[in-house]
Every structure is written in C-alpha cells, then in structure tokens.
Amino acid sequence: MKLKIHRGTHEIGGSCVELGTDSGKTRIVIDIGMPLVTPEGSTFEWREYKGQSTKQLLEQKVLPQVDGLYPCQSASVSALLVSHAHQDHYGFLRFLHPDIPVYMSGGTRGIVEVSNLFLDTRVNLGQVQSFTMWQQFQIGEFTITPYLMDHSAPDAAAFLIEADGKRVFYTGDFRGHGRKGILLKRLLADPIPNVDCLIMEGSMIGREEGIYSDEGAVERAIAKILANQCSYTFVFCSSQNLDRLVSIYRAVKRHRKILVVDLYTALVLDKLHSLSDNIPQFDWRGIRVLYGYAHARKIAEYDKGLLYRYRGSKINWDDIKSQPQDMVILARDNRYLRNPMLRKLQPSTGAKAIYSMWHGYLERTDLQKVLEVHHVEFVEIHTSGHAYVSSLKELALALRPRVMYPIHTFQPEEFGRLFANVVQIQDGEEREV
Numbered sequence: 548m549k550l551k552i553h554r555g556t557h558e559i560g561g562s563c564v565e566l567g568t569d570s571g572k573t574r575i576v577i578d579i580g581m582p583l584v585t586p587e588g589s590t591f592e593w594r595e596y597k598g599q600s601t602k603q604l605l606e607q608k609v610l611p612q613v614d615g616l617y618p619c620q621s622a623s624v625s626a627l628l629v630s631h632a633h634q635d636h637y638g639f640l641r642f643l644h645p646d647i648p649v650y651m652s653g654g655t656r657g658i659v660e661v662s663n664l665f666l667d668t669r670v671n672l673g674q675v676q677s678f679t680m681w682q683q684f685q686i687g688e689f690t691i692t693p694y695l696m697d698h699s700a701p702d703a704a705a706f707l708i709e710a711d712g713k714r715v716f717y718t719g720d721f722r723g724h725g726r727k728g729i730l731l732k733r734l735l736a737d738p739i740p741n742v743d744c745l746i747m748e749g750s751m752i753g754r755e756e757g758i759y760s761d762e763g764a765v766e767r768a769i770a771k772i773l774a775n776q777c778s779y780t781f782v783f784c785s786s787q788n789l790d791r792l793v794s795i796y797r798a799v800k801r802h803r804k805i806l807v808v809d810l811y812t813a814l815v816l817d818k819l820h821s822l823s824d825n826i827p828q829f830d831w832r833g834i835r836v837l838y839g840y841a842h843a844r845k846i847a848e849y850d851k852g853l854l855y856r857y858r859g860s861k862i863n864w865d866d867i868k869s870q871p872q873d874m875v876i877l878a879r880d881n882r883y884l885r886n887p888m889l890r891k892l893q894p895s896t897g898a899k900a901i902y903s904m905w906h907g908y909l910e911r912t913d914l915q916k917v918l919e920v921h922h923v924e925f926v927e928i929h930t931s932g933h934a935y936v937s938s939l940k941e942l943a944l945a946l947r948p949r950v951m952y953p954i955h956t957f958q959p960e961e962f963g964r965l966f967a968n969v970v971q972i973q974d975g976e977e978r979e980v
C-alpha cells in the first residue's frame with residue numbers, strides 16, 4: 548500500500564491523505580480540508596481566492612495536488628472519505644470531480660447539509676453516501692472500518708484502512724475529554740491489533756491545556772455563573788459543537804433558565820436528533836427559538852414547513868426583555884449581535900458573556916470592546932476539541948504501530964520525542980506502508 552500526505556504533515560488544517568494499493572487499481576483520498584495557514588505561516592483567507600477556477604487553484608497549490616480528483620482531470624480516484632464536518636477537513640469538497648463518490652457519517656452529512664444552507668460550503672450532496680460506524684465497507688481493494696471518535700464535531704470518524712495485507716489507522720481529529728470520552732477508553736482497552744501505520748493528529752502538542760480540563764468542568768463553570776445571574780447571559784459557541792450545546796443546556800436546566808437559540812441552531816439540533824437522546828431539541832423544556840429575519844428567509848427557501856415546526860417554541864424580543872435574568876442567549880460574533888440584539892436588549896450591569904470557543908478567534912475581532920460598551924462582562928469557559936498529549940501517548944502505546952506519521956500539528960518534530968517509531972515526512976512525499 549502506498550501513502551501520501553498531501554497536506555498536514557507540518558500544519559493544522561487543510562488535511563488531505565491519499566492511499567493507493569500496490570496494483571494501482573484503487574486510490575482513495577481521506578479529507579480535503581481548507582488550510583488555516585498559508586505556506587508562509589499567515590492566516591489563510593479563502594475570500595482572496597474565491598471565484599478562481601479549479602485549474603487556477605491547482606496551479607497556485609491552494610488545492611492539494613491529487614491526480615484524478617478534480618473536474619478538469621479524468622476521475623481516477625475511487626472515493627473520498629470525510630472524517631468529520633470541520634472546514635479544515637472538507638472545505639474543498641466542492642471542487643471534487645462529480646463522478647467520485649464521497650463517504651461520510653450520517654451526522655457529518657447532516658452538518659454539511661445545514662452548512663450548505665447557511666454557510667458557503669457548496670457540497671454536492673448527490674454524490675454523498677453515508678457509512679455506519681464500526682461497519683466495514685469496501686472501496687475497490689480497500690476495506691474500510693470507521694470508528695466513532697470523541698471530538699467537538701459530532702459523529703466524527705477515524706478510519707482503519709486495510710489492503711495488500713497492511714493496516715493503516717487514521718485518527719482524524721479526536722480527544723478523550725469530551726462527552727464521549729468513553730470511546731477513547733474503549734479503544735485503549737481493546738486496541739486494534741497489528742497496525743502497520745498510524746497517522747495521528749497532534750493539535751495540542753505545544754499548546755496549553757487551559758483551565759477547564761473537560762466538558763464536565765465547562766458545564767460546572769457555566770452553571771456556577773448562571774446560579775447568580777441578575778441580567779442576560781450571552782453564550783458564544785459554535786452551533787455545530789453538540790457536546791458544548793449539551794453542556795450549556797444542562798447548566799441552563801439546572802438553574803431553570805431559558806436557552807434562546809436561533810433558527811440555524813434549532814435546525815442543526817433537529818437534523819442531528821437521531822445521534823443521541825441527549826441532544827437538546829427545540830420543543831424541550833427551557834428552549835426557545837428566536838426567529839431572525841435572515842435565518843428565517845434561508846429556512847423558508849429550504850423548507851417552509853420548518854418555520855411552522857419551530858413556531859410553538861418561538862420567543863420574541865419583548866418576552867426576552869421581560870425576564871433578562873432567566874435568559875441564556877446563544878450568540879455569535881456577527882452583525883446581528885451588534886444590531887439588533889444588543890441594541891434591542893440594552894443589557895444593564897450584571898449581564899455576562901461566556902465565550903466558549905477557541906481563544907485564538909478573539910485576536911481577529913473587536914467583540915470584547917463591543918460587549919464592554921454594552922456593559923456586558925466577558926468570561927472565557929472552554930475546553931479543547933483535541934486530545935491532550937497524555938491521551939495521544941496512551942493511544943500510541945495501545946496501538947503500537949510499526950510506523951507513525953504526524954498530521955494536523957504545528958510541532959511534528961516533537962512527535963519523535965513523545966512517541967515510538969515516528970517518521971517525519973514532507974507534504975506530497977510518497978511512502979510504502
């Protein structure tokens with residue numbers, strides 16, 4: 548079996564891995580993410596490239612250099628697998644040749660479908676097939692087994708890929724300290740035997756773990772704030788981070804507050820309700836839906852019935868203003884927050900904003916200043932979506948791979964110090980497994 552990591556050996560983001568069998572008959576690609584950084588190390592800005600053709604993007608090496616993957620080539624890749632619904636793993640899926648089938652989990656598909664509606668993802672869902680976790684499937688000469696992993700994206704998968712008598716395990720993005728930490732524990736207790744090659748993410752290598760060690764700690768910290776609130780609480784968190792939404796909802800429920808979500812969030816939760824009985828839904832006690840104009844218009848275009856479906860849980864500005872101390876409002880750092888939300892609500896002293904996302908995002912926004920002007924106190928409560936070094940070590944020790952290749956890391960050179968059998972490679976370098 549042959550392996551090529553097209554992007555990700557030296558960076559977080561833009562992950563893309565190609566595997567091919569010895570006969571040359573089957574080639575698959577795992578993930579086709581948008582980069583987070585440029586080769587020079589500055590922030591990758593997609594809007595600078597928008598509108599360019601696939602050919603132009605290939606020439607500039609913005610798209611990974613995979614033969615037979617794009618519409619300007621003849622399709623020679625047998626399939627593309629997506630590990631999870633984060634842009635750094637599927638952001639370039641829109642450029643895929645329409646004849647190449649795409650495999651992703653049902654939850655990932657649900658997120659992609661909603662993202663197609665609200666964000667600029669443009670995935671052709673017509674070529675997407677869903678797999679079931681832990682159920683083997685075949686792509687040409689490859690046998691694939693997806694493993695459900697604990698990550699901030701719901702229904703995230705790792706893949707065991709077998710061909711030519713060899714076994715490759717690609718972790719995707721994962722952690723052991725989320726709401727599904729048990730998944731990592733199970734993998735450690737009953738490890739996959741005879742792994743020849745482990746391709747393991749290392750986002751947290753070189754990063755600090757932070758104050759809140761797991762989702763439980765996040766939930767407790769949010770609950771502690773809600774216990775004493777005398778005004779609004781705004782919570783900034785991704786609507787696609789189900790673990791976090793569950794943590795917030797549990798804290799809200801404990802103090803009998805009301806969680807106000809927007810239509811986009813209501814739809815995400817609705818689409819993913821089948822993943823678990825714990826995913827809060829629009830018609831649950833303590834949940835209300837705020838109908839913003841832009842979201843309502845998009846949802847109406849997609850399925851008008853949904854606006855009627857969520858109507859029983861609708862809340863308006865006057866309802867919110869009538870009991871500010873009970874309102875926990877899911878907010879995002881956008882124009883809608885600045886106007887109408889903050890303008891209409893006019894928060895008084897005592898209002899708080901809980902920032903429950905990666906700290907790095909704050910470097911590119913005036914959010915803290917905006918909130919300060921409106922007398923909203925700012926607090927950060929977050930835990931990473933990625934495995935701590937201790938979890939990475941445990942997994943490496945349990946799987947005992949013959950070779951390990953670093954991916955999804957800014958510190959690949961640290962792998963050799965932390966784990967056994969590490970081989971550091973370059974993007975685009977071909978290796979025999």
Ligand SMILES: [Zn+2]
Nearest residue numbers: 560633635720
């Ligand atoms: Zn990632």
